[in-house]
Amino acid sequence: MTKNYGDCFYCGGTTEEQAIPREVRWKGELFIFENVPMGVCTQCGEKVLKPEVAKAIDRILQEKKKPTRTIQVPVYHYESDVA
């Protein structure tokens, strides 16, 4: 797998690979993938996800693979909790 993400699509800066968490909504549910390899622009922070990585995430969701762990996510409703 190549680690070259090319220059940033937005600002032309250099991108470097980092393993960062990514939130994915799928069929109305929230899934969190940790340590996802993504290219991150060193100038503007824009993230680039490779097609094969996106496909691998889709495959895990479609196969309903058993997650490493499950966490509870607090949910706030803006109008009743903040305003």
Ligand SMILES: [Zn+2]
């Ligand atoms: Zn950039």
